[in-house]
Amino acid sequence: MSYIFCSDAYLLSINQQYLQHDYFTDIITFSHQEAGKISGDLYISVERVLENSSLYNGSYIDELHRVMVHGVLHLCGYGDKSPAEEKKMRETEDFYLKQRSNKLLGV
Numbered sequence: 001m002s003y004i005f006c007s008d009a010y011l012l013s014i015n016q017q018y019l020q021h022d023y024f025t026d027i028i029t030f031s032h033q034e035a036g037k038i039s040g041d042l043y044i045s046v047e048r049v050l051e052n053s054s055l056y057n058g059s060y061i062d063e064l065h066r067v068m069v070h071g072v073l074h075l076c077g078y079g080d081k082s083p084a085e086e087k088k089m090r091e092t093e094d095f096y097l098k099q100r101s102n103k104l105l106g107v
Contacts, residue, residue, distance in 0.1 A: 001072070002042065003042050003044060004041060004043045005046050006043055007047055010043075011044075012024055018030075026045055026048040026067050027042060027044050027071050029042050029074040030043075031074070038072075038075045040071075040075045042068070042072075042075075044067055044068070049063050049064050049067055066097060069096050070093055073089060
């Protein structure tokens with residue numbers, strides 16, 4: 001699994017070229033899964049993560065971790081296109097982020 005941290009402009013060009021989407025996004029995940037092993041490239045716009053952290057009144061690091069977990073969940077088969085999928089994705093992100101917080105706190 002590779003995380004590639006990039007600019008809005010770079011991620012927009014990938015979004016346009018490979019997905020035919022003409023908008024900014026915080027992450028694009030490309031799966032390279034073989035024989036049931038999770039593998040892929042996760043492109044993350046650091047500018048979009050920073051903007052979203054301000055928009056949602058959170059820290060940059062917390063938002064970055066959320067986006068990183070989000071990409072891994074895509075590689076695990078989670079979607080986010082429908083409201084039900086998005087709800088499940090958010091719940092699962094929250095679950096794993098809470099596990100991380102608990103470990104940091106020694107809980």
